[in-house]
Amino acid sequence: MAVDGFTIEIPSEAKYAKVVRGAVSYACELGGFPAETGQAVTLAVDEAVTNIIRHAYRGEPGHAIRVTCRITPRRLEILLQDRGRKADPGTMKPRDLDQVRPGGLGLHFIKSIMDVVDYQSGDTGNQLLLAKNLPGSREPDAQD
Amino acid sequence: MLKIDITHPNRAALAAVAGEVDLYSSPQLRSALLKLAAGKPPAIVVDLAGVTYLDSSGLATLIEALQESAKYAGKFVLSGLRPEVRSVFELSRLDKVFEIYDSSEDALIHLSQ
Numbered sequence: 001m002a003v004d005g006f007t008i009e010i011p012s013e014a015k016y017a018k019v020v021r022g023a024v025s026y027a028c029e030l031g032g033f034p035a036e037t038g039q040a041v042t043l044a045v046d047e048a049v050t051n052i053i054r055h056a057y058r059g060e061p062g063h064a065i066r067v068t069c070r071i072t073p074r075r076l077e078i079l080l081q082d083r084g085r086k087a088d089p090g091t092m093k094p095r096d097l098d099q100v101r102p103g104g105l106g107l108h109f110i111k112s113i114m115d116v117v118d119y120q121s122g123d124t125g126n127q128l129l130l131a132k133n134l135p136g137s138r139e140p141d142a143q144d
Numbered sequence: 145m146l147k148i149d150i151t152h153p154n155r156a157a158l159a160a161v162a163g164e165v166d167l168y169s170s171p172q173l174r175s176a177l178l179k180l181a182a183g184k185p186p187a188i189v190v191d192l193a194g195v196t197y198l199d200s201s202g203l204a205t206l207i208e209a210l211q212e213s214a215k216y217a218g219k220f221v222l223s224g225l226r227p228e229v230r231s232v233f234e235l236s237r238l239d240k241v242f243e244i245y246d247s248s249e250d251a252l253i254h255l256s257q
Contacts (some may be wrong), residue, residue, distance in 0.1 A: 013168075014166065014167040014168035015168045017166055017167060017168065018164065018166065018168070021166075021197070036227075036228075036231065039228045039231070040231070040235075043199060043232065046166065046199055047199060047200055050166075050167045050199065050200070050201065053167065054167070104200075105200035105203055105204070105236050106199075106200045108235075108236065109200060109232075109235060109236070112235060113235075
């Protein structure tokens with residue numbers, strides 16, 4: 001199976017998160033995921049987009065969020081890129097689910113759903129790589 | 145945006161919600177539910193049968209409304225969760241926190257007993 005995918009870019013406004021959901025949902029369909037898994041992956045990516053809007057860009061509209069979906073022989077990769085504020089690693093821990101309070105669930109969903117969650121930050125901005133192994137695939141090789 | 149229909153069967157407040165509840169639309173739901181809670185009805189039923197997507201901002205909104213209802217000892221229950229929405233509650237273990245009914249009719253019958 002050839003590596004293929006697409007890139008979309010949205011402004012940092014909540015009303016455009018649905019665009020990303022639609023694209024990722026379709027990428028999951030192309031990857032052959034069952035509907036439930038596709039819905040879960042879509043939720044995880046949506047939560048990541050929300051985090052970029054709210055935290056990296058502090059709710060400011062007009063900034064770019066780039067989302068690249070790539071289907072490799074073994075997994076679906078979603079790369080989210082922004083040029084906002086770097087995330088504080090201390091705040092990137094899922095919260096205790098025994099606490100019933102509004103907020104703090106997005107990171108829990110991302111880490112529960114995805115097989116790979118890799119955040120990098122540098123001079124060119126922030127990158128969050130999310131990946132989900134394709135149905136029936138083995139663990140990905142380093143080359144993937 | 146969301147479609148939210150409010151009715152008042154048997155003194156309860158029933159909010160039938162339709163659409164996708166996300167960061168963009170959850171403020172609309174929050175406003176509607178907090179306005180309902182401000183009236184201190186004995187029970188609020190939020191019917192989600194028409195909700196096809198709900199994220200953590202939607203959950204936060206429902207938790208906040210649940211907590212507001214609890215302040216005056218009102219009941220706050222959910223109904224009509226589609227599988228894709230129920231799975232979000234299960235993933236966050238909030239299916240153990242909220243009373244959830246299959247339909248708004250079931251919820252209202254139970255609340256009237």
